[in-house]
Amino acid sequence: MNEDELLARLRAADPALVGVTPAPDVDRLLEAVMTTTRVPAPTSGTRRPRRPLLLATAAAVALTTAGAFAWQATRSPASSPSAAPLVLRVQAADGTAKCAAPSVAMLRANTTAFEGAVTSVTGQLVTFRVEHWYRGEDGRTVTVNHIENLEGVSFRTGESYLVVARHGRIDACGGTVWAEPTMRDLYRQAFRDQ
Template sequence: MNEDELLARLQAADLARVPTAPPDIDRLLEAAMTTTTTRAPVDTGKPRRNLRPRLLSAAAAAVLAGGGFIAWQTTQAPASAPSAAPLVLTVQGTAGSAKCAAPTVGILRKNSTAFEGTATSVTGDRVTFHVKHWYRGDAGVSTVTLEHIQGLESVTFTAGDRYLVTARDGEVGMCGGTVWAEPQMRDLYRRAFPSER
């Protein structure tokens, strides 16, 4: 078998060489070049605008504003309202065997400090209050500590309970106004400090 015969056999066995008509390249090329396809735009009645520049501008403005806000925030003081330093009161003297008169409007009015607060901690000879309402005194203070509470024999402090407390010049008297907050005593405080509620 010579080379020409071998080549003829190989070509006959090649499945990829299935005899087909060659494509008409010229006709296909001409059809592609002359045919135009256009999609009709949807008519919304509004002029068509390019939104991309506006979106990019809005995104850039948002980034700048966010960065400016963060920079401003780092230079500002904390947002919480300033609170005055805790107030410290002291019980004067000791009760001894003295008997105390029941508090009256007149007795209460003599005090320079009056508030209602919740006892947040009772440790040793000290009680700390979270002030709920000021009748008289520094309304900017939210924490009051009362020291030497053993001098108040008529009151036993318990954390979580509410109390009415009075003091004059930083001293809580043994008698006259530091009591458990009950409705009757609250009413007495309201009458004693009517313009300062």
């Protein structure tokens, strides 16, 4: 059998050939369509609008986001701008005492330790923006009062200082100094387990 014979057999077996298939009854089909009043139900392939689902999803995302912001706001009240700053007071030193160099043991005896940049100096008040807490509070602002009693330290706006205090009081010889690498290392040693 060659290709031409095979093609002839296939054509003879094809029921869709024009000569074999009867012509459609167009008049009957048209009449059926025109007289039908029933709307067919959607088939499984028809898509329904998803607007309610999208609206519900958007509402859930909005509520979750709002809840996360509310939780964060209540979680860290000390870092909020409305939190009152920590206020420390410098204790007056005995005029005859000489200050010893700060040591790890002397720094560890304090309940508050931080590094902060001076944001303002007004009279006897110095305000710090805390850059790093070593021990104690968790706020962003600290005010130190009675700085005239602090020996050997003059505060300048924009400069960073290391400050220690015990129960809200800064000892005149207690290790409050300008922040330089050697003193930062000493503070890290004193408060590394904190």
